[in-house]
Amino acid sequence: MGTFDHTRVIAIANHKGGVGKTTTVVNLADAFGRSGLKVLVVDMDPQANASLHIGKMHPSRVDLSCAQLLLAAGVDKLPQAVHEDTYLENVSLIYGSLALGRVEEELKDQTPRPSEELRTKLETADGIYDVILIDCPPSLKLLTSNAMAAATHIIVPVESGSQYGLYGAEDLLKHIEKIKRINPTLALLGALLVRHDERQTVCKLLEVTARETFGKILPVRISTSTKVNQAAVMQSSLHKLDRSAKVSREYRELADGLIATLGLKPAPAEEEVENG
Ligand SMILES: Nc1ncnc2c1ncn2[C@@H]1O[C@H](COP(=O)(O)OP(=O)(O)O)[C@@H](O)[C@H]1O
Ligand SMILES: [Mg+2]
Numbered sequence: 001m002g003t004f005d006h007t008r009v010i011a012i013a014n015h016k017g018g019v020g021k022t023t024t025v026v027n028l029a030d031a032f033g034r035s036g037l038k039v040l041v042v043d044m045d046p047q048a049n050a051s052l053h054i055g056k057m058h059p060s061r062v063d064l065s066c067a068q069l070l071l072a073a074g075v076d077k078l079p080q081a082v083h084e085d086t087y088l089e090n091v092s093l094i095y096g097s098l099a100l101g102r103v104e105e106e107l108k109d110q111t112p113r114p115s116e117e118l119r120t121k122l123e124t125a126d127g128i129y130d131v132i133l134i135d136c137p138p139s140l141k142l143l144t145s146n147a148m149a150a151a152t153h154i155i156v157p158v159e160s161g162s163q164y165g166l167y168g169a170e171d172l173l174k175h176i177e178k179i180k181r182i183n184p185t186l187a188l189l190g191a192l193l194v195r196h197d198e199r200q201t202v203c204k205l206l207e208v209t210a211r212e213t214f215g216k217i218l219p220v221r222i223s224t225s226t227k228v229n230q231a232a233v234m235q236s237s238l239h240k241l242d243r244s245a246k247v248s249r250e251y252r253e254l255a256d257g258l259i260a261t262l263g264l265k266p267a268p269a270e271e272e273v274e275n276g
Pocket of ligand 1: 017020022194225
């Protein structure tokens with residue numbers, strides 16, 4: 001049996017910044033939560049964009065955020081690091097913070113297996129959450145390694161409208177292969193085309209190259225929309241901001257597809273368990 005027998009842990013990773021990682025984490029979390037799944041978001045980015053988006057506290061005021069969790073000596077700190085109160089239904093959060101920026105050096109110096117601290121800490125949550133979404137920072141260093149080592153699955157958002165959208169993709173794939181030595185069952189779900197417009201030549205070309213490079217791309221493409229930024233500013237999800245917008249529908253479809261692919265089922269309510 002693997003590290004996670006019940007919970008699906010999806011890392012959203014790409015060492016390029018601004019490709020839609022955080023947007024994807026937030027809106028997938030929202031859609032999963034609405035489907036009745038119990039969701040945990042882990043913010044591994046020192047910029048803490050996901051935390052600022054869905055968290056009710058300012059990241060700098062959180063006592064036990066992801067940085068402290070990673071550096072904790074024991075494995076019993078997880079419940080204290082999880083904040084159940086967020087702007088999204090059924091979604092809990094482990095906050096990111098600037099302190100994460102200093103964690104990599106300390107992990108290297110202080111732990112025998114510096115890439116496996118997150119996994120060790122999250123293991124205790126197996127079965128408590130249906131799905132854990134990890135938002136990665138824009139680098140391939142230890143924080144991202146920790147996310148990939150803890151993950152059961154990986155999604156790579158790729159900026160479709162940019163001719164440089166796949167620059168660095170080979171490095172990312174090599175990094176995933178390296179992590180598979182310590183996490184052999186890690187599965188790449190595919191590249192996710194973001195800011196995609198099938199009418200544009202650059203997007204069509206990028207789609208072909210992305211399929212070649214990653215082997216698979218997710219069946220739903222995310223289009224460009226000013227609603228994305230608006231939702232972040234309003235600390236809302238796309239669905240809550242405007243459920244009929246095309247981009248809202250796309251993220252819902254992506255979530256529904258993943259629910260089917262990963263066999264995600266909401267845990268039965270406690271009453272049902274007792275009565276049954
Ligand atoms: N589909 C989209 N359409 C328009 N803007 C987007 C889209 N996805 C992301 N953005 C914007 O691009 C910027 C980077 O997105 P973000 O999700 O924060 O990327 P990352 O986490 O990879 O750095 C943000 O300002 C966000 O609002
Ligand atoms: Mg981000």
